[in-house]
Amino acid sequence: MGCPSESEVDEVLDRVAPRERAQAVHAHVAACERCLAQFGASFELELWGGALGAETTEPARTASPWWQRARWRAAAAAAALLVVAGVGGRRWLAMERSTQATRLDAAAVSALPESPFLAVYALEFEQGWRGPNGLERRTARLDPIKRASIDYTEVRRDASGFEQRSRRTALLRVAATPKESP
Amino acid sequence: MKELVPIVSTQPPVTRSPAEEAFARRLAELRAAVASLLRRAVRHPDQRGDALQETFARAWAARGQYDATRPLGPWLATIAWRVAHEQERRRVRRREEEAVEEPPASAHGDEPLRLLERREEEAALAAALAQLPELPREVVRRFYAEGESVMAIAVALSLRENTVKSHLRRARLALAKTLAPRAGGEA
Numbered sequence: 001m002g003c004p005s006e007s008e009v010d011e012v013l014d015r016v017a018p019r020e021r022a023q024a025v026h027a028h029v030a031a032c033e034r035c036l037a038q039f040g041a042s043f044e045l046e047l048w049g050g051a052l053g054a055e056t057t058e059p060a061r062t063a064s065p066w067w068q069r070a071r072w073r074a075a076a077a078a079a080a081l082l083v084v085a086g087v088g089g090r091r092w093l094a095m096e097r098s099t100q101a102t103r104l105d106a107a108a109v110s111a112l113p114e115s116p117f118l119a120v121y122a123l124e125f126e127q128g129w130r131g132p133n134g135l136e137r138r139t140a141r142l143d144p145i146k147r148a149s150i151d152y153t154e155v156r157r158d159a160s161g162f163e164q165r166s167r168r169t170a171l172l173r174v175a176a177t178p179k180e181s182p
Numbered sequence: 183m184k185e186l187v188p189i190v191s192t193q194p195p196v197t198r199s200p201a202e203e204a205f206a207r208r209l210a211e212l213r214a215a216v217a218s219l220l221r222r223a224v225r226h227p228d229q230r231g232d233a234l235q236e237t238f239a240r241a242w243a244a245r246g247q248y249d250a251t252r253p254l255g256p257w258l259a260t261i262a263w264r265v266a267h268e269q270e271r272r273r274v275r276r277r278e279e280e281a282v283e284e285p286p287a288s289a290h291g292d293e294p295l296r297l298l299e300r301r302e303e304e305a306a307l308a309a310a311l312a313q314l315p316e317l318p319r320e321v322v323r324r325f326y327a328e329g330e331s332v333m334a335i336a337v338a339l340s341l342r343e344n345t346v347k348s349h350l351r352r353a354r355l356a357l358a359k360t361l362a363p364r365a366g367g368e369a
Contacts, residue, residue: 013354014332014347023210030217030234033227040218041358045326047215047259048307052326052357 001028009039134158205245208254209238215255216262222361223266226273233269237262253329263300303361310360311353318349322357325350 004012004025011017012025029035029043045052128137137155156163198206213234220233240261241248248257311319320339324330332350336343 010347010351014350016332019207026211026214029214036214036218036221040214040221041361042354043214044218044361045215045354045357046212047219047255047262048304049253049256049327052307052311052322 001025003032003035004028009042013039013042201250202245205248205250206242209241209258212255212258213238216258218361219259219262220266223263224269229269229273233262233265236269237265240265253327255326306360307357310357314353314356318353321346321349322353 001024008017008021008025009029012022015022017025026043029039127139128135130136135155135157139153139155152167154165154167156165216237217230217234220230220237224230224233237258241258244261248254311322314322317339321335324335324338325332330338332343332346335341336346339346341349
């Protein structure tokens, strides 16, 4: 075919020309240097959807659905979470160790010279015995703030019934409780 | 430019599915557009035909990766730009091997530079579009970005079809000027 007229080209550019005619014009313009110089830029607008308001598309990205495209993001998020959890865990452990070290600090224990034994072996202990007066059990807990004393719960059960009392006592007195057993 | 037989022929062979047929038709409709882009992107006229063929061959080979819900033009343009970059790199390398005096590769064979040029052209086009009055701008957006037909735009905007065509024609002339300065390339 010969070079198309402007009106013929406009019909093709407007997408209203018959398909065969449009294909012939496209093929001719693509191969004709003169037509390409005259109409090429107008045809080229078909390729610039991004600049004309459409989403730009990369071949690799358009190929896969969104969950595949987001896969690397999920992996990155999981890795970041692991790192944060690892760092946080280490910090928490370090803090926990330092706290425990403070609790069992030798200087703190030495402030209670009368109770080195309890300070070392238990923060909590339980004693129980059965005698003629029934069953008796004591649970003692070392108060981390008031270290000179121990809070303890005493449970007594006999023929008259069940009794529970919470008390606080000096460390040495608690340490002497085994002597009270019959 | 020499006449080339397209690899993606518009004549349907028996083995093509309807989807492949539609894809081939759309490619054929963008042939002049890609030729125009390569005319600006590939400096040497003898290599433009090869670049055109290679662009369509790659697009056809990658047709399985194309998302049909998106516009084909930008997708094809990306392939064309890539082919143009590779052509330029090959040409520069060949010239260097032949010890012919040639400007440094970074002057025109560099992909980042090409990418920058492309971004600049996109920005220039967007700026040219922004200068259009609101109605022609909306017509252009619907026609090129949304892929709507002249008739559909006329109905949507309550215009006559001829009015839509006039808006499109004037807008095309204005926008094409943005792409025109680079046209011609190296003789």
